[in-house]
Amino acid sequence: MTENPARLFLGSCFPSRFSTVPNGAEAEFHYPLSGCDFRRTSTWKYLVYENKLTYRPLPKPSPPSFTYPIICVNDRPKGWTPAFASSSVGAIQGHGVLDFHMAILNHDFSGPAESSVFPMGSFVPIWAGVNQQAHQPLVLLLEECVASTTLEIYPETITYPLIANKGCLVDGKKSLSKFLPRYHSSSILLHLQAFRFAIGEEVYVHCKLIAWDPDNLSDVKKACNYNQTTGAWELLDDPFQSSLCQCCDSTCGVRGKRDTDSAPQGLVLKSVLGPLTFTEGSA
CATH class of the missing domain: 2.60.40.4100 (Zona pellucida, ZP-C domain)
Structure with missing residues (x-):
């Protein structure tokens, strides 16, 4: 809970919804791990997704007042292999659903x-x-x-x-x-x-x-x-x-x-x- 939940960001995503609670308000995030700039790494046993929850009480370029690491660990599915880009050169830009x-x-x-x-x-x-x-x-x-x-x-x-x-x-x-x-x-x-x-x-x-x-x-x-x-x-x-x-x-x-x-x-x-x-x- 924070004084201004509209200024919370999970990676590149802002709250999905706000709700009023006693003495304040809450922000909720409902997104797939493929979004919000989650960074994925893999080990022999796990898929690890990392991101940051930031709170910006002041507009940019002022830095966030706090940053909290978010880590999600899932068992690595049997037979899972990482996807590789089909092109060996150039940059890839995402055009996912907005x-x-x-x-x-x-x-x-x-x-x-x-x-x-x-x-x-x-x-x-x-x-x-x-x-x-x-x-x-x-x-x-x-x-x-x-x-x-x-x-x-x-x-x-x-x-x-x-x-x-x-x-x-x-x-x-x-x-x-x-x-x-x-x-x-x-x-x-x-x-x-x-x-x-x-x-x-x-x-x-x-x-x-x-x-x-x-x-x-x-x-x-x-x-x-x-x-x-x-x-x-x-x-x-x-x-x-x-x-x-x-x-x-x-x-x-x-x-x-x-x-x-x-x-x-x-x-x-x-x-x-x-x-x-x-x-x-x-x-």
Whole structure:
């Protein structure tokens, strides 16, 4: 048990689920030994899987506050032999199944939200992540998020834009909404300030999640905050590359870059959160 279980990582994997317990919250991990960057070694009698459980109370590049070794020992199956790569040269990149998650947490991201009602001025803490398993390292991005009063979006549905233009947090231009510093590349934290859309009604947040190559960020694959002090857009993952966000006030991706759905670097998933209810009054 820890104060902020959302900041626990088993190798490259974040918790499968959170649960509330007396005096705190717990994080649970449910993954195969083939995932989460487990390292496998073998002896004449055993298969040994090793990993590390880390806790990051502060975002990278700050080091973990603790690291705990995880060792799983299984009897070596009769006749088992290790698998070898078929190619004698070059690098092998994994493209295993990606497992996306998205949830609304409590105010300090330490566990599941206790209420779906948010007064005006308060923040909706949104957490999203992708379990990479055997896939090459990826960074999670929110390409688009809109709010609506319906679980499904139809052509006539009225929506309220939150994230648009390929990763620009447009709601941050008129509120205090912002992406928070990352604790891990495969997850993202969003402080979404309660907004005046459908006050008192059920509201759903529809998002498009992308798992992408962290070395291939561009003006169409990014996460950008609006700095109200300077009036400039800033790239969450590297402020020195904030030029990728310059298109946020116009149109990003006008050069016709290849669509994510057909690109090998990542995968796209649509997710819906809610229902939420925003109420008059301050937090």
